[in-house]
Amino acid sequence: MNILLIGSGGREHALAWAIANSPLTDTLFCSPGNAGIAREAEIVALDLDDAAAIVNFCKVNAIGLVVVGPEAPLVAGLADRLRDAGITTFGPGAAAARLEGSKGFTKDICAKYNIPTGAYGRFGNETDALSYLAEHDAPIVVKADGLAAGKGVTVAMTMSDAEAAVREIFAGRFGAAGAEVVIEEYLVGEEASFFAICDGTTAVAFGSAQDHKCVGEGDTGPNTGGMGAYSPAPVMDETVSRRTMDEIIKPTLAAMAAEGAAFQGVLFAGLMITDTGPQLIEYNVRFGDPECQVLMMRLKDDIVTIMLAACSGTLDKVSVRWHDTTALTVVMATQGYPGDVEKGSVIGNLDAASAMDGVQVFHAGTKRDGDDIMANGGRVLNITAEADSVGNAQKLAYAAVDTVDWPQGFCRRDIGWRAVEREKGSA
Ligand code: AMP
Ligand code: GLY
DSSP: OEEEEEEOSHHHHHHHHHHHTOTTOSOEEEEEOOTTGGGTSEEOOOOTTOHHHHHHHHHHTTEEEEEEOSHHHHHTTHHHHHHHTTOOEESOOHHHHHHHHOHHHHHHHHHHHTOOBOOEEEESSHHHHHHHHHTSOSSEEEEESSOOTTOSEEEESSHHHHHHHHHHHHTTTTGGGGSSEEEEEOOOSEEEEEEEEEESSOEEEEEEEEEOOEEETTTEEEEOSOSEEEESOTTSOHHHHHHHIIIIIHHHHHHHHHTTOOOEEEEEEEEEEETTEEEEEEEESSOOTTHHHHHHHHBOSOHHHHHHHHHHTOGGGOOOOBOSSEEEEEEEEETTTTSOOOOOOEEBOHHHHHTSTTEEEEESSEEEETTEEEEOSSEEEEEEEEESSHHHHHHHHHHHHHHSBOTTEEOOSOTTHHHHHHHHHHO
């Protein structure tokens, strides 16, 4: 069948790579795409805000499946518009995408359905938010309710930081995304990303990963979209994974169905594994980026078959198996990220890195200019390696990183440190 993939990041390159390898795929189209995705798919220029134009493209090109990568079009209701037009689409509609689009909505669902998460308050004005703070102690976490590109969260170590964050949000720093504020209990433990593919009623566990959000080594410096990841996350052992499915994912799926907003697509739970078990930090309604890259490396079964089963409500009939390996991805970013970056530097030797056994180079912000591949944003490449241990995957990924010739780029040198230490400890 013909498939249309929406998105342009490293996540979408990994999805494009997996979808292009499916025996079910005839032609894969992608919009907006990037220079790496162009190797797997035919790039098409579509206006992602113009659902009617996307529907029309799907009809003209006999698209049998649309896969929506990022959250913004899902929260805006693109999947609803496509399904209304009879087009099979992987991803939640707007009502279910509120799990990512509104942190307050998710906290209310957790409270109503007894899903483990930190205590919280939800406020529509500064005075009420500040009085709540006055009754609590630091550390405490302040969040803009809506989509803020990962920048709307302040983990406040002092009450004055918390108050400043509240004032900043109500002063309009995040626009409409900051019309409400959620203040929540600071959870202590190890963080992990957990994924489930859902068809509205059935949820199938779809692997775990750990991200590295800080820009600097040793988890220092400002937060980013993610500087590297590995899968599986050792902290998500069988017991913790089962508890996450039973206590968090399945109750959420049942809750959403009961609320008339059945969830279909990828449910990505950001978890804190605390002393008493897994607690939900937040939901995303799409794959993680860069977590998707490591999941796609390890997936043994066909991604298109799994996505189609999610669309048709038949997930109970598919298998999801993984290679018994660790995959690790290192993000190479343009110097200056997560601040302003200069676009247009040329990246050399990419083919040599891609040709290494066990390595895939997924592109994020890249652009082709003649024979050159150029940096076209902050996060630019995801150098991804698969091996029999996290230590070996780390070595292989950095060997590939060192093959790339790109003086204007940088990466963290310690991706996977937590799992490598754990592995050494148990050796
Ligand atoms: P988010 O954008 O909601 O994923 O938050 C960004 C980061 O802030 C998370 O990855 C956590 O490291 C941290 N964080 C968010 N909420 C909490 C919480 N309730 N307790 C501790 N850390 C948190
Ligand atoms: N890597 C975190 C995210 O995709 O939200």
